[in-house]
Amino acid sequence: MPEYVIIGNSAGGIGAVEAIREVDKEGSLAIISDEPYPAYSRPLISEYLAGETSLERMLYRSRDFYHENAVEAILGKKVVGVDVDGSFVTLSDGEKIEYGRLLVATGGVPFVPKMEGSDRHGVYTFTTLGDAERMASRLAGVRRAVVIGGGLIGISVTEALTKRGIVVTVVELKDRILNVILDEEGSRIAEEAVRRAGVTIMANSTVTQITGKPGGAPGVHSAVLANGDELPCDLVVVAIGVVPRVDAVVNSAIQRNRGIVVDRHMATSAPNVYACGDVAEAYDYVLDINRLTPIWPNAYLGGRIAGYNMTGRSAIYPGGTGMNSLNYFGLAIVSAGLVMPDGQQGYEVLTERRLEEGVYKKVILRDDVIMGFTFVNDIEKSGILSGLMRDKVDVGGFKQYLIADDFDLTSLPKALRKARLGPRPQPSAGAAPQEKARALAVD
Amino acid sequence: MKRIYPKEDVCIGCRLCEVHCVVEHSRSKDILKAFKRESPRPVPRVRVREDGPLSFAVQCRHCPEPYCVYSCLTGAMHRKPDGGVVHHDPERCVGCWTCVMVCPFGVLTRDVANHCIAPKCDLCPGRSTPACVAACPNEALVYAEEASYA
Numbered sequence: 199m200p201e202y203v204i205i206g207n208s209a210g211g212i213g214a215v216e217a218i219r220e221v222d223k224e225g226s227l228a229i230i231s232d233e234p235y236p237a238y239s240r241p242l243i244s245e246y247l248a249g250e251t252s253l254e255r256m257l258y259r260s261r262d263f264y265h266e267n268a269v270e271a272i273l274g275k276k277v278v279g280v281d282v283d284g285s286f287v288t289l290s291d292g293e294k295i296e297y298g299r300l301l302v303a304t305g306g307v308p309f310v311p312k313m314e315g316s317d318r319h320g321v322y323t324f325t326t327l328g329d330a331e332r333m334a335s336r337l338a339g340v341r342r343a344v345v346i347g348g349g350l351i352g353i354s355v356t357e358a359l360t361k362r363g364i365v366v367t368v369v370e371l372k373d374r375i376l377n378v379i380l381d382e383e384g385s386r387i388a389e390e391a392v393r394r395a396g397v398t399i400m401a402n403s404t405v406t407q408i409t410g411k412p413g414g415a416p417g418v419h420s421a422v423l424a425n426g427d428e429l430p431c432d433l434v435v436v437a438i439g440v441v442p443r444v445d446a447v448v449n450s451a452i453q454r455n456r457g458i459v460v461d462r463h464m465a466t467s468a469p470n471v472y473a474c475g476d477v478a479e480a481y482d483y484v485l486d487i488n489r490l491t492p493i494w495p496n497a498y499l500g501g502r503i504a505g506y507n508m509t510g511r512s513a514i515y516p517g518g519t520g521m522n523s524l525n526y527f528g529l530a531i532v533s534a535g536l537v538m539p540d541g542q543q544g545y546e547v548l549t550e551r552r553l554e555e556g557v558y559k560k561v562i563l564r565d566d567v568i569m570g571f572t573f574v575n576d577i578e579k580s581g582i583l584s585g586l587m588r589d590k591v592d593v594g595g596f597k598q599y600l601i602a603d604d605f606d607l608t609s610l611p612k613a614l615r616k617a618r619l620g621p622r623p624q625p626s627a628g629a630a631p632q633e634k635a636r637a638l639a640v641d
Numbered sequence: 642m643k644r645i646y647p648k649e650d651v652c653i654g655c656r657l658c659e660v661h662c663v664v665e666h667s668r669s670k671d672i673l674k675a676f677k678r679e680s681p682r683p684v685p686r687v688r689v690r691e692d693g694p695l696s697f698a699v700q701c702r703h704c705p706e707p708y709c710v711y712s713c714l715t716g717a718m719h720r721k722p723d724g725g726v727v728h729h730d731p732e733r734c735v736g737c738w739t740c741v742m743v744c745p746f747g748v749l750t751r752d753v754a755n756h757c758i759a760p761k762c763d764l765c766p767g768r769s770t771p772a773c774v775a776a777c778p779n780e781a782l783v784y785a786e787e788a789s790y791a
Contacts, residue, residue, distance in 0.1 A: 213711075216722075219722075220722075239714050239715045239716070241714045241737065242714070242715065242735065245735065251735075255733070256715075257716075258715065258716045259716055494712070494714050494739075495708070495711055495712035495739065495743065498711050498712070499711045499712075502711065521742065521743070523737055523738045523739045523741070523742045525736065525737055525738055530738065530751075530753075532738065532741070532742040534742065577738060577741060577742070578741060578747060578749075578750060578751060579747040580741065580742050580747075581740075581741055581742055581743050581744035581745055581746070581747050581749070582744075582745060582746065582747040584708075584742060584743050584744075584745060585743075585744075585745025585746070586745075588708075588745070589745075604692075606690050606692075606747060607690055607697075607699060607746065607747065608690050608691065608692035608695055609692070612649075615649070616649075618745070618746070619646065619647055619697070619699070619702075619746075620646060621644070621646055621785070621787045621788075621790040
């Protein structure tokens with residue numbers, strides 16, 4: 199029986215392996231994934247589709263990683279069930295694997311709404327290397343594509359297809375693209391860049407039907423919008439969103455909301471079962487609630503914390519929040535935390551525009567603590583704001599500098615600067631540096 | 642692990658730390674050749690931050706909890722299993738700027754043309770004292786164990 203079993207071979211699973219092996223070099227460890235590859239950088243599948251990279255260059259860790267860490271990699275097999283009473287998982291081929299401690303790091307699965315023709319040849323989702331490989335192998339002869347959904351995945355696949363010389367139309371349900379990670383002004387800037395690349399954006403629109411080739415030949419003929427307009431195309435990508443991939447645990451006693459609910463130790467309601475990443479509802483330190491924050495960095499860090507706890511070494515998840523760096527179509531946009539005030543009272547919004555340089559900066563504060571920010575083009579000091587936000591530092595004394603073009607560590611008050619740059623466990627500013635350090639490492 | 646700490650009260654902003662960082666990371670390790678002959682000239686991995694009379698030098702802090710490593714989408718930003726030094730592998734970097742977004746010191750700079758993070762502090766492997774610290778005329782950079790540094 200493996201001491202440790204991890205379902206999912208991506209950021210969360212690898213984070214857990216690295217933490218477990220920091221503490222326990224001996225305990226047997228198995229990682230199971232239905233994907234056949236070693237862990238790869240999932241966000242790079244758009245570069246793969248664009249023909250700019252290869253699996254070898256996409257590997258998240260070296261090919262020796264599994265051997266060096268004494269990990270049994272069970273790849274190409276799907277976990278179909280978790281029995282928390284018997285402490286075993288069941289694979290699609292019927293094999294049962296017992297566990298001492300289990301991590302569910304199964305990620306997300308694309309949401310494909312009911313739509314006539316969505317099962318046609320030529321209709322794709324775009325979240326795995328397999329998706330990218332399939333699409334890449336069938337691009338010959340494709341001239342026009344429709345991407346349904348103008349979120350991060352939709353825009354990434356749009357860029358890749360554009361680079362391959364395909365004319366793309368993005369169909370977005372809401373009134374603007376990237377509406378989850380950007381405010382209206384950020385979306386407008388992004389839309390300009392996307393349109394400049396020759397992409398058509400149709401906002402406030404929905405695809406209701408994907409028609410096939412006349413005469414029943416395989417393939418896509420067009421996408422039909424709710425208003426009756428028909429967009430002729432050879433390929434459709436459904437990129438509406440991703441939902442937690444809970445199918446392996448759906449019949450188990452593990453408590454779920456939209457995702458698997460975890461505490462600050464990344465522990466689920468079931469004994470010895472942990473969860474992290476896109477499948478988990480974990481702590482968001484900005485909103486002070488548990489919620490889905492499906493981004494790569496949170497998956498890794500959550501996996502790392504889960505890994506420590508799985509070895510018996512107690513560690514507390516400091517929390518994550520929504521946070522994205524957008525570099526498609528020549529853009530450089532970062533956004534973190536709240537992108538817009540959420541309707542509650544007491545927010546203060548600072549903005550700065552230097553239009554000739556294409557710079558836009560926005561910081562959202564509440565009680566002089568940073569709750570979110572968006573930086574366009576001038577992004578190199580944005581990390582300082584991330585640190586201040588993460589540590590809930592009171593920025594009241596210098597908040598006017600946060601959006602200044604020369605904002606830097608020099609803008610911080612001397613005492614705060616010394617605390618952050620001095621020999622303390624990092625990050626260590628503001629309140630209770632001891633507690634901060636302990637929260638991330640070991641308690 | 643030893644780290645570099647800046648002392649702003651005695652930094653005069655002379656930028657010798659930057660100069661000697663360039664030399665240390667040049668091919669020739671010769672100050673004249675590094676600045677006059679090498680193309681492209683190496684970029685300093687330590688930068689003096691200034692605001693009026695205030696100045697201090699900052700480079701990668703090699704954080705005990707390195708969010709750049711945790712957040713890196715590709716594995717380019719990494720630590721070796723046995724060490725606390727944060728390394729960057731330009732071969733694996735794609736210039737997504739996620740590390741820039743999370744670095745609490747704002748020390749990572751972009752090489753936009755090459756879609757890559759610019760070379761960052763490596764604590765001068767092979768030297769007992771990093772070049773910037775050794776070159777500082779005012780001991781405004783201190784290389785010390787966290788516990789022993791007062």
